[in-house]
Amino acid sequence: xxxxxxxxxxxxxxxxxxxxxxxxxxxxxxxxxxxxxxxxxxxxxxxxxxxxxxxxxxxxxxxxxxxxxxxxxxxxxxxxxxxxxxxxxxxxxxxxxxxxxxxxxxxxxxxxxxxxxxxxxxxxxxxxxxxxxxxxxxxxxxxxxxxxxxxxxxxxxxxxxxxxxxxxxxxxxxxxxxxxxxxxxxxxxxxxxxxxxxxxxxxxxxxxxxxxxxxxxxxxxxxxxxxxxxxxxxxxxxxxxxxxxxxxxxxxxxxxxxxxxxxxxxxxxxxxxxxxxxxxxxxxxxxxxxxxxxxxxxxxxxxxxxxxxxxxxxxxxxxxxxxxxxxxxxxxxxxxxxxxxxxxxxxxxxxxxxxxxxxxxxxxxxxxxxxxxxxxxxxxxxxxxxxxxxxxxxxxxxxxx
Amino acid sequence: xxxxxxxxxxxxxxxxxxxxxxxxxxxxxxxxxxxxxxxxxxxxxxxxxxxxxxxxxxxxxxxxxxxxxxxxxxxxxxxxxxxxxxxxxxxxxxxxxxxxxxxxxxxxxxxxxxxxxxxxxxxxxxxxxxxxxxxxxxxxxxxxxxxxxxxxxxxxxxxxxxxxxxxxxxxxxxxxxxxxxxxxxxxxxxxxxxxxxxxxxxxxxxxxxxxxxxxxxxxxxxxxxxxxxxxxxxxxxxxxxxxxxxxxxxxxxxxxxxxxxxxxxxxxxxxxxxxxxxxxxxxxxxxxxxxxxxxxxxxxxxxxxxxxxxxxxxxxxxxxxxxxxxxxxxxxxxxxxxxxxxxxxxxxxxxxxxxxxxxxxxxxxxxxxxxxxxxxxxxxxxxxxxxxxxxxxxxxxxxxxxxxxxxxxxxxxxxxxxxxxxxxxxxxxxxxxxxxxxxxxxxxxxxxxxxxxxxxxxxxxxxxxxxxxxxxxxxxxxxxxxxxxxxxxxxx
Numbered sequence: 001x002x003x004x005x006x007x008x009x010x011x012x013x014x015x016x017x018x019x020x021x022x023x024x025x026x027x028x029x030x031x032x033x034x035x036x037x038x039x040x041x042x043x044x045x046x047x048x049x050x051x052x053x054x055x056x057x058x059x060x061x062x063x064x065x066x067x068x069x070x071x072x073x074x075x076x077x078x079x080x081x082x083x084x085x086x087x088x089x090x091x092x093x094x095x096x097x098x099x100x101x102x103x104x105x106x107x108x109x110x111x112x113x114x115x116x117x118x119x120x121x122x123x124x125x126x127x128x129x130x131x132x133x134x135x136x137x138x139x140x141x142x143x144x145x146x147x148x149x150x151x152x153x154x155x156x157x158x159x160x161x162x163x164x165x166x167x168x169x170x171x172x173x174x175x176x177x178x179x180x181x182x183x184x185x186x187x188x189x190x191x192x193x194x195x196x197x198x199x200x201x202x203x204x205x206x207x208x209x210x211x212x213x214x215x216x217x218x219x220x221x222x223x224x225x226x227x228x229x230x231x232x233x234x235x236x237x238x239x240x241x242x243x244x245x246x247x248x249x250x251x252x253x254x255x256x257x258x259x260x261x262x263x264x265x266x267x268x269x270x271x272x273x274x275x276x277x278x279x280x281x282x283x284x285x286x287x288x289x290x291x292x293x294x295x296x297x298x299x300x301x302x303x304x305x306x307x308x309x310x311x312x313x314x315x316x317x318x319x320x321x322x323x324x325x326x327x328x329x330x331x332x333x334x335x336x337x338x339x340x341x342x343x344x345x346x347x348x349x350x351x352x353x354x355x356x357x358x359x360x361x362x363x364x365x366x367x368x369x370x371x372x373x374x375x376x377x378x379x380x381x382x383x384x385x386x387x388x389x390x391x392x393x394x395x396x397x398x399x400x401x
Numbered sequence: 402x403x404x405x406x407x408x409x410x411x412x413x414x415x416x417x418x419x420x421x422x423x424x425x426x427x428x429x430x431x432x433x434x435x436x437x438x439x440x441x442x443x444x445x446x447x448x449x450x451x452x453x454x455x456x457x458x459x460x461x462x463x464x465x466x467x468x469x470x471x472x473x474x475x476x477x478x479x480x481x482x483x484x485x486x487x488x489x490x491x492x493x494x495x496x497x498x499x500x501x502x503x504x505x506x507x508x509x510x511x512x513x514x515x516x517x518x519x520x521x522x523x524x525x526x527x528x529x530x531x532x533x534x535x536x537x538x539x540x541x542x543x544x545x546x547x548x549x550x551x552x553x554x555x556x557x558x559x560x561x562x563x564x565x566x567x568x569x570x571x572x573x574x575x576x577x578x579x580x581x582x583x584x585x586x587x588x589x590x591x592x593x594x595x596x597x598x599x600x601x602x603x604x605x606x607x608x609x610x611x612x613x614x615x616x617x618x619x620x621x622x623x624x625x626x627x628x629x630x631x632x633x634x635x636x637x638x639x640x641x642x643x644x645x646x647x648x649x650x651x652x653x654x655x656x657x658x659x660x661x662x663x664x665x666x667x668x669x670x671x672x673x674x675x676x677x678x679x680x681x682x683x684x685x686x687x688x689x690x691x692x693x694x695x696x697x698x699x700x701x702x703x704x705x706x707x708x709x710x711x712x713x714x715x716x717x718x719x720x721x722x723x724x725x726x727x728x729x730x731x732x733x734x735x736x737x738x739x740x741x742x743x744x745x746x747x748x749x750x751x752x753x754x755x756x757x758x759x760x761x762x763x764x765x766x767x768x769x770x771x772x773x774x775x776x777x778x779x780x781x782x783x784x785x786x787x788x789x790x791x792x793x794x795x796x797x798x799x800x801x802x803x804x805x806x807x808x809x810x811x812x813x814x815x816x817x818x819x820x821x822x823x824x825x826x827x828x829x830x831x832x833x834x835x836x837x838x839x840x841x842x843x844x845x846x847x848x849x850x851x852x853x854x855x856x857x858x859x860x861x862x863x864x865x866x867x868x869x870x871x872x873x874x875x876x877x878x879x880x881x882x883x884x885x886x887x888x889x890x891x892x893x
Contacts, residue, residue: 057491057511057513058491058511094581097581097582098581100572100573100575100576100577101572101576102565102568102569102572103568109569109572109573109577112565112569112572113569115565116562116565116566116569119558119561119562119565120562123555123558123559123562126551126554126555127555130545130547130551132457133457133545134457134543134544134545134547134622135457135541135618135622135626136455136457136458136459136460136541136626137457137459137460137511138459140618143618144611144614144615144618147611166577170580170581261491261492262491263491263492264491264511264513265480265481265482265485265489265490265491265511265513266482266484266485266489266490266513266514267485267488267489267490267491268485268489352513395578398578399573399577399578400577400578400579400580400581401576401577401578401579401581
């Protein structure tokens with residue numbers, strides 16, 4: 001691969017003077033595929049692990065779901081550790097000049113973020129172990145050590161995103177096409193991780209209360225806006241949303257094929273097969289709206305108000321479609337009619353969830369029903385979230401190292 | 402359900418939690434121990450079961466079963482929460498024989514919820530499969546401190562993560578968007594430093610939220626999860642003892658009605674503080690319905706008394722509530738009339754090696770005074786002999802041939818014992834009736850009062866939870882009279 005290094009040998013210049021030159025490449029280096037593979041393993045492993053805990057309950061350090069998560073955290077971390085050492089001590093001039101410096105070492109920015117993510121995941125292990133000894137085994141899913149673990153997982157996935165973006169921004173040809181698709185794939189992976197993180201607020205029974213819409217409108221537009229702006233592919237947000245839905249739906253359809261029974265008491269719901277996740281949010285529809293709005297990007301003059309205009313349009317479009325789709329689709333999901341392999345219905349409830357009519361009701365309507373105040377907050381949040389996403393997307397489009 | 406962003410703000414950068422350091426704090430458990438020792442029959446097979454419940458919930462209970470009959474070839478165990486029983490239990494766990502001791506089996510069981518549990522012990526042998534049930538409380542009793550070395554390690558790792566991330570942010574702004582080979586200019590370098598500082602400040606804010614989050618989790622654990630006996634209000638009103646359970650209504654949330662434990666709703670033990678030379682075993686009766694109990698105070702020597710009130714709930718959850726009361730000389734009433742015919746009291750000194758003297762020349766003596774070690778089930782054996790050293794036949798007292806209670810010298814451990822162990826028999830009956838039926842419960846009641854051997858030796862199985870000096874009071878009924886004797890026991 002040719003390098004643009006020769007174009008700027010040791011030159012110092014203001015950002016405005018920088019015009020990156022793309023080089024033609026037939027393929028991405030192997031470590032790009034390795035870190036993407038690792039990032040994909042993480043949500044798959046987490047979904048599998050949640051199913052394991054909902055079905056069997058008892059686990060060990062060595063369950064296959066845990067192995068998948070460790071693989072997703074450790075493997076990219078080791079690969080990137082190697083990459084940094086190689087670049088620092090045995091890298092070519094081109095490789096060293098294509099790296100960022102941290103504490104005397106050199107490596108791609110994405111690799112550093114991945115290393116940070118792996119370190120955070122590693123740190124969470126003894127912390128979580130002490131937490132179990134002090135307060136009981138996973139009394140709450142959202143605990144400080146689990147948060148460190150989750151931040152580490154995000155670190156790995158975001159680092160892979162940045163690494164792929166840096167290659168996509170400086171190569172052309174087949175390698176560029178690969179990197180664009182990998183970028184979209186990672187966008188779907190990150191949306192999946194976010195969705196898993198918000199499971200407690202996003203079950204079908206929550207989808208008529210205010211919290212669900214306020215939280216969702218803060219969280220999803222940022223990712224969709226980043227992808228729509230930075231992927232440099234048409235309908236990229238829609239494709240990433242399809243990746244998210246595909247991951248969750250595939251797990252939801254495959255896991256229940258495997259027989260399993262609870263090994264912990266009390267069992268309020270005697271499940272006989274692996275418990276699936278709930279049917280995914282229909283994020284593809286609001287993502288389509290976001291992509292449609294982004295078609296306007298090139299028609300607007302690149303002034304300071306352009307991104308604010310786009311953010312308002314994305315926020316409104318996302319919210320309107322998201323509300324309309326989820327409000328109505330959730331009525332189907334909580335009904336008895338959804339109790340089938342395709343829509344999952346109430347099959348996502350684990351062994352510890354009592355059987356009863358409560359599963360077919362919307363929750364939180366007494367004190368958290370959807371009111372105009374919540375709608376207003378959700379709209380504002382989606383606009384600000386989209387604006388932040390556009391800003392970060394701009395940054396990802398510019399990353400070179 | 403909590404608001405996502407409220408939670409996110411609290412934990413988004415909770416790394417300062419690493420920097421928290423706390424000294425190890427000893428637990429103040431259910432008067433020192435939740436461990437259970439139970440000796441009974443699974444059909445024809447005699448077994449001794451010891452259960453060490455987890456100190457936090459969910460957690461692992463350690464179960465050891467000693468077969469007291471060669472006929473037993475295998476044992477399995479099953480945890481059952483009181484409200485779902487066997488229907489809501491997982492498949493049983495096979496207990497594994499201990500290497501080098503083929504009479505001992507061990508297993509681990511997960512107790513996932515707080516509250517009343519029981520363990521169904523199923524023994525297999527030449528006479529088929531038979532079960533017995535052992536009640537056990539599942540409660541958090543431990544407050545674990547953060548060891549200094551561990552806190553320091555987490556602190557170093559946390560600082561490394563914060564420092565690295567802030568540096569990455571600075572590098573990203575400084576040079577990540579520069580084409581290869583181009584050096585950052587001064588403006589970029591300044592922006593990089595500013596980015597590091599700003600990101601570092603954001604992370605520092607996150608650390609503050611993280612610390613607050615950890616503190617709130619710790620407080621929630623201390624206030625809502627860590628087991629504390631329900632408060633007991635005790636008053637001495639002119640020689641009449643008035644007790645009220647949980648007077649402020651702040652106790653257990655999933656309380657179920659009280660049930661009798663060998664015929665009494667409450668067993669109240671009184672021990673004179675410090676000297677431990679006067680004791681009473683009373684049975685207050687419920688007054689005004691609900692949570693108030695009362696009984697006449699026996700004519701005990703004046704002083705401060707420590708109170709231990711055993712109660713059992715319908716669920717099988719058994720508690721020992723604690724309190725104190727002052728007895729003045731004026732309270733010693735010549736007109737004392739026991740509230741319950743089974744009430745007993747005595748100013749009692751320690752027994753000598755030959756045993757303490759009872760009425761009519763009889764003596765109660767401890768036999769087989771072998772060394773007792775912490776956490777190892779020991780069979781404490783006693784015998785009443787007459788002046789000619791012949792074994793005296795015992796009569797049933799409160800439905801069995803003997804009772805005992807144990808108090809550590811520093812009052813940190815108290816247990817009420819029966820020949821079956823330290824379980825609440827009321828809880829045992831409740832669980833047995835629910836899971837194995839009325840016939841099995843009836844059989845258990847018969848077994849509790851089955852005749853002693855020809856030597857009339859009374860055995861109390863127990864596992865002492867801490868090393869130290871204990872005082873043990875043994876109560877028996879001989880010739881229609883309840884007798885109390887005191888012994889000192891050293892635990893290594």
